[in-house]
Amino acid sequence: MSFLFEHTWIWVVSAAIVGFVGYSMFVNSKKNRTLLITVIATVVVLIGGVALERYIETDREALRRTLKEISVAITNDDFALVKTYTAPEAEKLRGLAAEGMAKAKLSLVNFRNIQIHVNDTTVPTTAELRFIVLFRGSPKDRTWLGIGDAEFIDQFRFTAVFEKHDDRWLATDEVIFDDRFPLSFMNTSPMP
Secondary structure, three states, rough: OHHOOOOOHHHHHHHHHHHHHHHHHHHHHHHHHHHHHHHHHHHHHHHHHHHHHHHOOOOOHHHHHHHHHHHHHHHHOHHHHOHEOOOOHHHHHHHHHHHHHHEEEEEEEEEEEEEEEEEEEOOOEEEEEEEEEEEEEEEEOOOOHHHOOOOOOEEEEEEEEEEOOOOOEEEEEEEEEOOOOOOOOOOOOOOO
């Protein structure tokens, strides 16, 4: 059902179908009333559907918004805000974030190729996200990565599990990332 509220094109196509069916009925009946009802129904489906799509935020949209907010918090170097996007028991993930933010000032954190699978059958509701993150920044510690003050840019693949707590999506310690990722973490599993 959330599919209906994630795509505008569904409502445009639905309005076109309503318009086509109504116009076909008008051609057969030749009644102006049929044409008026067709125009009104088409406009109501189009405007109502697009309004619903814009107004209702699905879990997938909320997760994408959350990733964008995390990106902004990281680029603003705001560790206190970054912590608010982690689940209460995600101590290791908070440690990873603290380590990373202490070692580098990131000017760009861009989540791309995001694939989301929401599981409504768990308590709390969970979502598995697969994505690529593009990082650009400069080290705070000159010895880190052996590049001195030079700016770096790199991307890594991640799989992460988020949990829904009070209508907010929070990252858990269940994170898998590229073997090349330059920070230590509790997970030694290679990317699938």
